[in-house]
Amino acid sequence: MHPLSPERSFASAADHAHCAAAIRAGSRSFHLASLALPFRVREPAYGLYAFCRLSDDAVDLGGGSLDAVARLQERLSRACDGRPQDTPEDRAIADVMRDYAIPRVIPEALLDGLAWDAEGRRYETYADLQAYAMRVAGVVGVMMTLMMGVRDALTLARACDLGVAMQLTNIARDVGEDARAGRLYLPLSWLRDVGVDPDAFVRAPVASPAVKHVVARLLGEADVLYARARRGVAHLPANCRPAILAAAFLYAEIGRELCRRHALDSVSQRARVSGARKLALLGKAVTLSPWLSRGAPEPALDAASFLIEAVARESVRGGPARRPGMGVQFVYMLDMFERLERAERFGE
Secondary structure (H helix, E strand, C coil): CCCCCCCCCCHHHHHHHHHHHHHHCCCCHHHHHHHHCHHHHHHHHHHHHHHHHHHHHHHHCCCCHHHHHHHHHHHHHHHCCCCCCCCHHHHHHHHHHCCCCCCCCHHHHHHHHHHHHHHHCCCCCCHHHHHHHHHHHHHHHHHHHHCCCCCCCCHHHHHHHHHHEEEEHHHHCCHHHHHHHHCCCCCCCHHHHHCCCCHHHHCCCCCCHHHHHHHHHHHHHHHHHHHHHHHCCCCCCCHHHHHHHHHHHHHHHHHHHHHHHHCCCCCCCCCCCCCCHHHHHHHHHHHHHHHCCCCCCCCCCCCHHHHHHHHHHHHHHCCCCCCCCCCHHHHHHHHHHHHHHHHHHCCC
């Protein structure tokens, strides 16, 4: 039973062991770092992470099938209804959804984003791209914020900013790899503005000055969101701030590496952050987190409104706003570390 829930847990000790083993096999660095989590947080963190990774893999490794997304949607629906499918990951995510009062529209949005990937959807405008990034990354920020016991709209808006900024960085870093796989995430209107034909670029990707201009523009938009997100970190519990600030620093550094060492060429090269630099950024986050300024409130991105409103509706209905205590702050950062490691090891 989860220590914060008076209800019987769906997941057993064997289920939690399965989720932990999956993480241990998938990422040595994630597993080692996760040992710092208190037991009461480690188990639900493994469950949440295992289900999210299962979802990514089901679509990515399944060739981008919409059928795979439909099966995931059915599994999520059953978990939300308290009837999880008979797998460790499904039982674990059912506990997480209930124990932290996560509105089902939030993980459903993640699956929508995976469906858009499976469709090979492209994005005409920056606003369209934000809508996609909100689904595949902004929702992660929302779920992690809820697990920290924070549910106010302002903080959730800044969590969405951070998730979108990270996804924009990913897109800028992976332009060449995506194109060679037949995918294109750069706003089509931006490409046309500088004389680049999107279809021609996917057929023969080249890091032309025009394409580099679009990459620089996308990184500029990400930097704006990183700045907004950093101001929101001050609204988190004090023991959560260093990890979230570190996640922001680590991803923003990918963009800086792309500019400094790769001259904005993300077609023939792939920017990486060294281990030593990651450690330096962690130290910077720990040092700066006590001195963060909250700044003036800023409106949420339009693309974030439906997520924030879903949380507000859940709170009005009396959904619990739990504070699981020390340790949850590590989950978001460890997820970022694991994504970075997988990208470096497998060229994702």
